[in-house]
Amino acid sequence: MRVLHTSDWHLGQNFMGKSRVDEHQAFLSKLLHIINEKQIDVLLVSGDIFDTGTPPNYALELYYNFLKELSNIKTLLATIMTAGNHDSISTLKAPKQLLEVLNVHVITTGDADENNIIPIYKNEALASIVCAVPFLREGVIRASLGGETISQKEQLANSGIKAYYENCYTKALELKNNKQIPIIAMGHLTTVGSRSSQSERDIYIGGTIDIGGDYLASMFDYVALGHLHINQIVGNNQHVRYSGSPIPLSFSESKNTQKVNLVTFEENRMDIEELEIPLFRKLIVIKGDGETIKRELTQIEDKNCWIEVHIKDDNPMAANAEIREFASKSELTLLALKIDKSEKQLKSNELQVMSLDELSVEQVFERRLELEELEDKEFEKELLLNFKQVVSKVQSL
Ligand SMILES: [Mn+2]
Structure with missing residues (x-):
């Protein structure tokens, strides 16, 4: 029994105005190659298939073309995909019944209507059971618990998630019926002892939900996690792992190595191999x-790369202009240019140069307003208020 574990594809990501379509295409081709070559039985994708709730059409096309290619691989028994916090339930759910025909199971909310305990049959014998747990939204968690107090919200969420997993495990045990087969869990959440990067949004506003790797490790034979973008083992539990994302999703992830996990169950042995994605x-x-x-910049030969620079210079304006000109002459793609204050500037605090992406929309307006040097402070307040109202109207469109 060979299981391939991946997550956090973020198809359709808009990266500072650039499309990731070529990178995703290259990854999906590589994935098909691995599934064929390693004769994978089950493919698990643990959430964040798409980057946004309304993925662009080219991202949907990538997704469906990939699923079509999968259906040509006769050795593959099943594909199981769960929704992450970035995914829209309705986008994933719409083709659910059609995809079942192709042995692709899509689990979106994990509520009672969705059967997320999935038996895998190989040569007509039960070979494994997958508890496909998506990113658990508040309603689903609350349904597995009673009552609520605001101060204990976080704790409740923790026990709600635990109760949910216990529930799944109990159902899987019934189905297993004492056979010697592995029970695998999927999840899209943070766990104790894991490392994160800048591009992962917090699951719940105001705190970290943490049900702990040890807890999951005690029940399941393998736990295929998503949400954190760095491939890692959770604490000391070799069988509780994040696959990480297959492409770096922010500049803060530029030093990660992208991987997928290959898990092989044989007799009573389990072997885990991390496969690198070029x-x-x-x-x-x-x-x-x-x-x-x-x-x-002169030393960069690969014109295909994307670059972020942080300038720490006593004369940032001049450096900024020179670097931009230099990059464009050498046909390098400079996607972000940030200005850090140099020691001298920190002391004198004279000129403050900032790049636009460090400021909020309101801050930009405030800076512009300062330049007007208005006498009438009430008028200034009124302008700011009107501006905020316009912004919130635009944002709610
Ligand atoms: Mn993600």
């Missing part, structure tokens, strides 16, 4: 003064 495009972060950055 980078289609490199993300590069360069920090330093104008001269240092220019020097490092």
Whole structure:
């Protein structure tokens, strides 16, 4: 029994105005290759299939074309996909019944209507059971518990998630009926002892939900997690793992190695292998003064890469202009240019140069308003208030 575990594809991600379609295409081709070559029985995708609730059409096309290709692989018994916090329930759910025909199970909410305890049959014998747990939204968690107090909300969410997993495990045990087969769980959440990166949004506002790797480890034979983008083992539990995302999703992830996990169950043995996914495009972060950055830019031969620079220079305006000009001449793609204050500036605090992506929409307006040097402070307040109202109207469209 060979299981391939991946997650956090974020298809359709808009990366500072750039599309990731080529990178995703390269990854999905590689994935098909691995499934064929390693004769995978079950493919697990633990959430965040798409980057947003309304994925662009090219992302849907990628997804469906990939599923079509999967259906041509006769050795593959089943594909199980769960919704992550980025996914829209309705987008994933719409083709659910059609996909079942292709042995693709899509689990979106994990509520009572969805049968998320999935038996896998190989040569007509029960070979494994997968508890396909998606990102658990509040309603589903609350349904597995009674009562609620605001101060204990976080604790309740924790016990709600625990209760949910216990429930799944009990159902799986019944189905297992004392056979010697592995029970696998999927999940989309943070767990104790795991590392995170900048591009993962907190699951719940105001705190960290943490049901702990040890807890999951005590029940299941393998836990295929998603949500954190770095491939990792949770604490000391070799069989509780994050696959990580197959492409770096932010510049903060540029130093990660992208992987998928291959889990092999044989007799009573389990073997886990991390398979590296080659980078289609490199993300590069360069920090330093104008001269240092220019020097490092000269050394970049791969014109396909995307670059973020952090300028720490006594004359950031000049450095900024020089670096931009240099990058465009050398046909390098500079996606973000940030200005860090140099020691000298921190002392004198004279000129403050900031890049737009460090400021909120309101801050930009406030800065602009300052330039007007208005005498009438009430009028200024009124302008700001009107502006905020317009912004919130635009954002709610
Ligand atoms: Mn994610």
